[in-house]
Amino acid sequence: MSVTAARGFTAAGIAAGIKENGNPDLALVVNTGPRRAAAGVFTSNRVKAAPVLWSEQVVRGGAVTAVVLNSGGANACTGPRGFQDTHATAEKAAQVLGAEHSAGEIAVASTGLIGLLLPMDKLLPGVEKAAAELSEHGGEKAAIAIKTTDTVHKTAVAQGPGWTVGGMAKGAGMLAPGLATMLVVLTTDADVEAPALDKALREATRLTFDRIDSDGCMSTNDTVLLLASGASGIAPEHGEFADAVRAVCGDLARQLIGDAEGASKDIRIEVVNAASEDDAVEVGRSIARNNLLKCAIHGEDPNWGRVLSAIGTTSAAFEPDRLNVAINGVWVCRNGSVGEDRDLVDMRFREVAITADLAAGTESAVIWANDLTADYVHENSAYSS
Amino acid sequence: MSVTAARGFTAAGIAAGIKENGNPDLALVVNTGPRRAAAGVFTSNRVKAAPVLWSEQVVRGGAVTAVVLNSGGANACTGPRGFQDTHATAEKAAQVLGAEHSAGEIAVASTGLIGLLLPMDKLLPGVEKAAAELSEHGGEKAAIAIKTTDTVHKTAVAQGPGWTVGGMAKGAGMLAPGLATMLVVLTTDADVEAPALDKALREATRLTFDRIDSDGCMSTNDTVLLLASGASGIAPEHGEFADAVRAVCGDLARQLIGDAEGASKDIRIEVVNAASEDDAVEVGRSIARNNLLKCAIHGEDPNWGRVLSAIGTTSAAFEPDRLNVAINGVWVCRNGSVGEDRDLVDMRFREVAITADLAAGTESAVIWANDLTADYVHENSAYSS
Numbered sequence: 001m002s003v004t005a006a007r008g009f010t011a012a013g014i015a016a017g018i019k020e021n022g023n024p025d026l027a028l029v030v031n032t033g034p035r036r037a038a039a040g041v042f043t044s045n046r047v048k049a050a051p052v053l054w055s056e057q058v059v060r061g062g063a064v065t066a067v068v069l070n071s072g073g074a075n076a077c078t079g080p081r082g083f084q085d086t087h088a089t090a091e092k093a094a095q096v097l098g099a100e101h102s103a104g105e106i107a108v109a110s111t112g113l114i115g116l117l118l119p120m121d122k123l124l125p126g127v128e129k130a131a132a133e134l135s136e137h138g139g140e141k142a143a144i145a146i147k148t149t150d151t152v153h154k155t156a157v158a159q160g161p162g163w164t165v166g167g168m169a170k171g172a173g174m175l176a177p178g179l180a181t182m183l184v185v186l187t188t189d190a191d192v193e194a195p196a197l198d199k200a201l202r203e204a205t206r207l208t209f210d211r212i213d214s215d216g217c218m219s220t221n222d223t224v225l226l227l228a229s230g231a232s233g234i235a236p237e238h239g240e241f242a243d244a245v246r247a248v249c250g251d252l253a254r255q256l257i258g259d260a261e262g263a264s265k266d267i268r269i270e271v272v273n274a275a276s277e278d279d280a281v282e283v284g285r286s287i288a289r290n291n292l293l294k295c296a297i298h299g300e301d302p303n304w305g306r307v308l309s310a311i312g313t314t315s316a317a318f319e320p321d322r323l324n325v326a327i328n329g330v331w332v333c334r335n336g337s338v339g340e341d342r343d344l345v346d347m348r349f350r351e352v353a354i355t356a357d358l359a360a361g362t363e364s365a366v367i368w369a370n371d372l373t374a375d376y377v378h379e380n381s382a383y384s385s
Numbered sequence: 386m387s388v389t390a391a392r393g394f395t396a397a398g399i400a401a402g403i404k405e406n407g408n409p410d411l412a413l414v415v416n417t418g419p420r421r422a423a424a425g426v427f428t429s430n431r432v433k434a435a436p437v438l439w440s441e442q443v444v445r446g447g448a449v450t451a452v453v454l455n456s457g458g459a460n461a462c463t464g465p466r467g468f469q470d471t472h473a474t475a476e477k478a479a480q481v482l483g484a485e486h487s488a489g490e491i492a493v494a495s496t497g498l499i500g501l502l503l504p505m506d507k508l509l510p511g512v513e514k515a516a517a518e519l520s521e522h523g524g525e526k527a528a529i530a531i532k533t534t535d536t537v538h539k540t541a542v543a544q545g546p547g548w549t550v551g552g553m554a555k556g557a558g559m560l561a562p563g564l565a566t567m568l569v570v571l572t573t574d575a576d577v578e579a580p581a582l583d584k585a586l587r588e589a590t591r592l593t594f595d596r597i598d599s600d601g602c603m604s605t606n607d608t609v610l611l612l613a614s615g616a617s618g619i620a621p622e623h624g625e626f627a628d629a630v631r632a633v634c635g636d637l638a639r640q641l642i643g644d645a646e647g648a649s650k651d652i653r654i655e656v657v658n659a660a661s662e663d664d665a666v667e668v669g670r671s672i673a674r675n676n677l678l679k680c681a682i683h684g685e686d687p688n689w690g691r692v693l694s695a696i697g698t699t700s701a702a703f704e705p706d707r708l709n710v711a712i713n714g715v716w717v718c719r720n721g722s723v724g725e726d727r728d729l730v731d732m733r734f735r736e737v738a739i740t741a742d743l744a745a746g747t748e749s750a751v752i753w754a755n756d757l758t759a760d761y762v763h764e765n766s767a768y769s770s
Binding site: 045046047048074076077078079082113114115116117215216218219220289290291292295296298299301303304305306308309311312313314318320321323333335336337338372373374376377378379380381382 | 430432459462498499500600601674680681696699706708718722758764765766767
């Protein structure tokens with residue numbers, strides 16, 4: 001599982017002392033080749049953390065030999081000093097990993113509090129310690145070391161004929177399209193060059209990470225990397241490879257929603273019969289971000305009026321008196337008005353399905369969201385991030 | 386105070402039995418003239434309640450002789466039957482108010498649960514009962530009868546030389562620009578014709594009700610009406626009159642934020658040095674709607690990183706490394722990075738001031754919002770609306 005499921009990768013996860021509680025907080029993933037191709041997608045937030053600015057540059061070159069990830073500090077809004085710290089982290093990794101590595105091909109990702117400088121006196125020795133513990137079985141430890149408020153670590157894997165795609169993710173709050181607050185590293189031993197990796201990764205993220213919206217908040221640090229070692233010696237057909245990448249991304253995205261801060265429900269919002277896919281996504285996100293609806297779902301109240309109210313704020317094509325809404329399969333709203341008996345809706349389970357039928361075309365989209373709970377408020381009023 | 390502060394108006398507020406708990410739930414406001422000019426602004430939600438569709442038509446004629454308002458049911462998403470019920474309400478009011486009134490000049494406003502038909506067997510006799518209790522001192526009772534989850538009724542008044550603008554408002558959740566979930570009736574004895582009323586009302590709402598955003602949710606029923614009786618015989622200069630309308634709207638808007646469901650903080654977000662007023666409003670709303678920031682404010686945590694993260698999601702003109710943020714006067718973020726000591730920020734009081742300096746121009750805007758609390762979650766997971 002995780003980033004060492006595919007051949008040609010080693011990883012480690014250690015406690016460097018960045019987190020005050022002594023939990024693991026530094027991960028290292030190394031591509032041992034023979035190929036070192038890479039692609040990445042990053043937050044669309046215009047306020048970008050130093051490691052995002054750095055890694056965007058690195059990925060542009062199409063080759064990444066290693067990734068250093070830390071939890072316990074986002075290194076965001078930290079000015080020129082923060083960027084120097086990221087640079088120094090890559091330099092340190094290049095130095096300890098040996099002659100095959102140069103700082104310009106080492107990506108860095110950070111997560112945690114915004115607006116604080118990282119404790120470099122702990123982080124740099126941590127990189128050396130992690131390098132010493134690199135192992136072909138280190139994927140699990142790496143996945144654990146990138147957790148912040150995650151209650152569980154998240155890994156996924158998909159197999160092709162003779163090749164593998166694996167990955168790890170962290171993220172529990174500030175989850176929103178474009179992208180969620182998360183760090184994700186995917187690895188594959190398929191023999192794929194950087195442009196094809198980029199294409200597969202963008203296709204996958206558009207339909208997975210970009211369609212989860214736990215709390216409408218967009219992070220400064222989101223990073224998704226896909227590294228290919230070519231160690232299988234197999235160059236799969238693009239569609240087959242892209243399907244595997246998408247499967248792993250979809251699996252990890254679902255795990256992120258399932259572990260979102262304070263959530264008690266995972267809400268699958270499917271918008272159908274839209275005039276365009278963009279319309280379907282716009283309507284899905286509007287429903288996903290409606291705080292009143294999120295509260296109602298938490299209270300197991302099939303409040304379809306709040307769904308209509310959210311649809312009404314969009315610019316999508318629809319007629320109000322043709323809208324239909326189902327909650328867990330019961331069409332509680334028909335033609336913009338009262339439909340089947342809302343008492344028929346069973347909402348006891350964690351997963352809740354909302355279907356919004358725009359009756360305006362043939363396109364559709366699925367957005368995943370969470371409910372809004374007192375626990376979410378508690379966790380995010382007590383935890384600075 | 387309220388809608389009977391100005392001469393030429395009578396009002397009543399009674400319990401018609403629409404609310405199961407027996408609280409007042411029906412208000413009637415009558416313009417006794419000599420003039421019957423009116424203007425209105427309505428929700429920009431494309432899913433509009435039956436009374437909104439009806440009253441938009443009525444106001445288009447420029448004359449409104451009476452307004453029937455009910456709490457206890459929104460008559461939204463109720464199909465053709467819901468529209469017939471609104472029509473019947475106006476017809477009933479015309480019948481009991483006498484020869485000077487016709488249904489086509491009687492506005493109707495409703496608030497409460499979405500997706501339920503109103504109990505017309507109670508509402509129509511209630512209109513008759515309210516008509517019998519109309520009084521020049523009835524403004525307070527009318528303001529009480531339109532409450533839903535409001536803990537207090539809201540009224541305001543402004544005086545010009547020889548004329549008055551007064552008003553009442555309800556609204557406690559689903560508060561967002563365009564407009565908040567609210568019903569507002571303003572009255573004046575100034576002698577102003579419908580086009581000038583419309584201009585003054587649009588100017589005022591743009592800067593007041595449209596700039597409060599308690600929870601990002603936009604209602605199906607928002608209605609703001611301004612009625613002029615001309616009973617003072619004075620025709621004020623437009624600027625002076627518009628100022629008074631704006632003062633009353635601003636006062637009521639501030640009261641809505643101060644009584645928002647479950648809120649423990651009122652947040653005044655001022656965006657300064659923006660390249661345009663639109664930029665300032667876009668940034669202000671993005672900050673106002675950031676759930677993580679709203680939680681932090683609830684926890685009295687001056688979490689400026691979440692302010693920057695919200696600014697970064699907008700399309701406004703700014704450079705990330707030139708942004709400055711003050712919380713309660715302390716510039717905790719300077720040039721996109723750490724500024725003054727966050728421990729200097731005192732957040733014990735209900736009102737919290739956030740200043741976001743975009744360093745991109747000379748325009749500004751103020752948006753009011755609330756924090757996000759466990760009480761908000763509780764109230765909105767237990768209460769269907």
